[in-house]
Amino acid sequence: MKLAGARILLECLKLEGVDTVFGYPGGTVINIYDELYSFPEIRHILPRHEQAGVHAADGYARASGKVGVAIATSGPGATNTVTGIATAYMDSIPIVVITGQVPTALIGNDAFQEVDIIGITRPCTKHNFLVKNVKELAEIVKKAFYIARTGRPGPVLIDLPKDVQVAITEFKYPDKIEMRSYKPTVEGHVKQIEKAAAMILAAKKPVLYVGGGVILGNAYDELRQLAETLHAPVTTTLMGLGSFPEDSPLSLGLLGMHGTYYANMAVTHCDLLVAVGARFDDRVTGKIPAFAPHAKIIHMDVDPTSIRKNVRVDLPIVGAVHGVLDKLLKILEEHSDGVESFKAAVQPWLDEIEGWKAKHPLSYKESAEVIKPQSVIRKLRELCDPDAIIATDVGQHQMWTAQFFTFTKPRTLLTSGGLGTMGYGLPAAMGAQAAFTERQVIAICGDGGFQMNLQELATLVQNKLPVKICIMNNNYLGMVRQWQELFFGKRYSQTVMDLPIDFVKLAEAFGATGFTVTKPEEVAETIRKGLATPGPVIMEFKIAREEQVLPMVPAGASLNEMVLAS
Amino acid sequence: MRHTITVLVENEFGVLSRVAGLFSGRGFNIDSLSVAPTNEESISRMTIVTRGDEQILEQITKHLNKLIDVIKVFDFTDGSAIEREIALIKVTAEDADRAEVLRIVDIFRANVIDVTPKSYTIEVTGAPSKIDAILELLRPLGLKELVRTGPVAIVRGAKGWKG
Numbered sequence: 001m002k003l004a005g006a007r008i009l010l011e012c013l014k015l016e017g018v019d020t021v022f023g024y025p026g027g028t029v030i031n032i033y034d035e036l037y038s039f040p041e042i043r044h045i046l047p048r049h050e051q052a053g054v055h056a057a058d059g060y061a062r063a064s065g066k067v068g069v070a071i072a073t074s075g076p077g078a079t080n081t082v083t084g085i086a087t088a089y090m091d092s093i094p095i096v097v098i099t100g101q102v103p104t105a106l107i108g109n110d111a112f113q114e115v116d117i118i119g120i121t122r123p124c125t126k127h128n129f130l131v132k133n134v135k136e137l138a139e140i141v142k143k144a145f146y147i148a149r150t151g152r153p154g155p156v157l158i159d160l161p162k163d164v165q166v167a168i169t170e171f172k173y174p175d176k177i178e179m180r181s182y183k184p185t186v187e188g189h190v191k192q193i194e195k196a197a198a199m200i201l202a203a204k205k206p207v208l209y210v211g212g213g214v215i216l217g218n219a220y221d222e223l224r225q226l227a228e229t230l231h232a233p234v235t236t237t238l239m240g241l242g243s244f245p246e247d248s249p250l251s252l253g254l255l256g257m258h259g260t261y262y263a264n265m266a267v268t269h270c271d272l273l274v275a276v277g278a279r280f281d282d283r284v285t286g287k288i289p290a291f292a293p294h295a296k297i298i299h300m301d302v303d304p305t306s307i308r309k310n311v312r313v314d315l316p317i318v319g320a321v322h323g324v325l326d327k328l329l330k331i332l333e334e335h336s337d338g339v340e341s342f343k344a345a346v347q348p349w350l351d352e353i354e355g356w357k358a359k360h361p362l363s364y365k366e367s368a369e370v371i372k373p374q375s376v377i378r379k380l381r382e383l384c385d386p387d388a389i390i391a392t393d394v395g396q397h398q399m400w401t402a403q404f405f406t407f408t409k410p411r412t413l414l415t416s417g418g419l420g421t422m423g424y425g426l427p428a429a430m431g432a433q434a435a436f437t438e439r440q441v442i443a444i445c446g447d448g449g450f451q452m453n454l455q456e457l458a459t460l461v462q463n464k465l466p467v468k469i470c471i472m473n474n475n476y477l478g479m480v481r482q483w484q485e486l487f488f489g490k491r492y493s494q495t496v497m498d499l500p501i502d503f504v505k506l507a508e509a510f511g512a513t514g515f516t517v518t519k520p521e522e523v524a525e526t527i528r529k530g531l532a533t534p535g536p537v538i539m540e541f542k543i544a545r546e547e548q549v550l551p552m553v554p555a556g557a558s559l560n561e562m563v564l565a566s
Numbered sequence: 567m568r569h570t571i572t573v574l575v576e577n578e579f580g581v582l583s584r585v586a587g588l589f590s591g592r593g594f595n596i597d598s599l600s601v602a603p604t605n606e607e608s609i610s611r612m613t614i615v616t617r618g619d620e621q622i623l624e625q626i627t628k629h630l631n632k633l634i635d636v637i638k639v640f641d642f643t644d645g646s647a648i649e650r651e652i653a654l655i656k657v658t659a660e661d662a663d664r665a666e667v668l669r670i671v672d673i674f675r676a677n678v679i680d681v682t683p684k685s686y687t688i689e690v691t692g693a694p695s696k697i698d699a700i701l702e703l704l705r706p707l708g709l710k711e712l713v714r715t716g717p718v719a720i721v722r723g724a725k726g727w728k729g
Contacts, residue, residue, distance in 0.1 A: 122584060123591050127634040130579060147634060181576050181637040305628040308621070 026073020028100025054084025075113030090418025126154030151184025212239025213277020598716025
């Protein structure tokens with residue numbers, strides 16, 4: 001059947017199972033939008049800034065496990081997507097971003113609304129494509145989705161010139177795609193996995209260090225089985241929260257710069273560190289020479305570049321973690337005696353960890369006069385749905401959420417870990433709500449981050465996305481202020497945002513509902529009311545102004561040199 | 567340590583930029599780079615000379631392999647390959663020096679490809695070390711201009727890269 005490029009694009013998206021896209025029209029995508037006008041199979045959500053559109057596609061992908069899709073026009077539309085793309089790239093989130101481009105004859109001519117988006121996004125996409133001929137469009141879309149979702153997932157950009165959208169060709173969607181230059185390793189090497197089993201059973205002080213890869217690879221059931229079979233303690237990175245239930249006695253919570261005392265001590269003193277789908281990021285390791293100094297390290301990851309990049313590894317296993325853990329579990333099944341004696345040998349280690357948990361649990365000073373952000377997080381957890389999806393923005397509130405919320409299910413925390421993008425929270429929640437119209441979706445934002453994409457209140461109201469937004473307002477750029485307090489003699493340079501904003505009026509201006517609370521005794525009631533109110537809701541919590549996120553491993557220090565809450 | 571890496575890539579728009587961007591973005595250095603199509607037109611071959619220790623080389627190789635357009639990466643540092651490079655050298659030469667230049671050209675089996683009363687332009691082909699050697703001898707006589715291609719490399723024996 002002969003179709004125009006713009007129509008072919010939509011047909012390809014449909015065949016890839018896409019039912020929702022986030023996009024913003026413009027001159028070089030107006031043909032696509034004309035086709036969308038009579039394409040009921042795809043739901044289109046219009047954000048109010050392309051950055052928010054990409055964050056929404058990202059949130060959609062993290063919550064659902066599907067590939068998120070965003071559309072933007074050329075020039076400024078395309079450049080507005082870059083932060084969103086880089087956010088997805090750093091956290092390995094599968095999205096496909098389609099940008100319009102000026103007609104092929106004008107490329108390189110400084111045409112109106114022309115940018116070299118391929119050049120600009122080369123370092124922050126898993127791959128990108130410029131479609132020069134409508135005949136290659138269908139195959140490129142197929143490749144884009146394949147690349148986005150396989151191996152280590154990541155964002156893929158398709159730059160689509162206007163004349164290619166108008167050109168007509170015979171449409172045929174390829175059944176399969178095979179790329180001689182891209183064959184991600186899926187199966188871990190059996191011999192390596194056998195060695196891993198042996199190393200594990202010989203350990204006396206093991207720790208499972210679990211990252212976002214376990215969630216991206218849908219390997220959380222296997223991970224839980226492994227931890228429970230072995231009775232081994234589990235610590236997760238920010239990206240791994242939810243992959244292992246934090247209410248399990250084996251959970252050590254978050255590790256790293258703002259991780260728990262007991263997680264960081266366990267890693268520092270362990271004799272075997274099993275890294276599963278994690279990349280030894282600097283927020284996790286602290287000073288590398290002092291990281292897990294007594295441990296042998298097993299590293300399971302689908303991406304070989306992460307292995308031995310920062311930390312020396314004793315046993316690398318390249319492969320999709322789902323399959324690797326599966327094989328490992330089968331091997332351990334055949335060594336049930338070994339597992340039993342392992343569990344007995346490890347008991348003193350578990351006791352030592354309990355000692356650390358008792359010595360320095362996560363704590364904060366409760367107050368009757370001023371709202372403590374940590375208590376808001378705890379209250380929120382108590383009162384929200386058990387399968388609520390939480391999106392956070394970036395900063396102190398993000399760390400308090402990671403520490404105090406207690407995540408028990410995968411794909412319930414959407415947070416910008418690698419890039420740390422302020423302004424992520426609200427649009428990501430928007431994307432998750434679009435994926436799960438019936439679930440409770442809550443965005444937790446600081447006052448700074450909220451203001452970066454507050455225009456999306458319009459999108460929430462227009463599309464009936466009933467996201468509940470909790471603004472933790474301390475009138476500061478909190479995390480930077482904390483650093484200025486600890487390391488720069490309290491010189492709060494440009495981190496004071498003490499303009500009193502009426503968030504209730506702001507919510508109502510867009511057609512949403514707003515609540516504000518200053519007294520600690522009114523927090524629970526506000527949360528109850530807010531969560532029960534239909535439609536998008538803002539709940540502003542005027543929290544203690546100079547609260548610190550603790551523990552903290554200062555930059556350049558090792559994990560066991562934490563600044564602790566007194 | 568100096569490493570010669572050969573990368574086979576899809577002959578797609580932007581591939582050179584991708585590889586160069588990878589090196590610059592990650593702080594790996596490129597001493598020289600040569601690229602051209604292979605006997606299969608859809609595949610191009612890049613030869614890159616870089617410097618770094620074992621860990622850097624491992625990272626470079628892994629990151630190159632990770633690029634979607636890269637088909638295969640070979641590290642030819644172990645000496646299993648033949649390397650050749652071309653240099654075009656413009657030497658100033660007057661009076662007594664002129665004979666010396668010609669003697670050096672003869673010793674290295676190079677060719678004079680241009681001559682003026684004050685200069686010779688020399689073409690020399692060989693392993694990078696041979697090029698370095700002739701340059702050492704010509705330098706005291708007066709190097710006006712030097713153009714090097716950077717090496718290309720091919721494995722010894724009967725097998726091609728596919729086997």
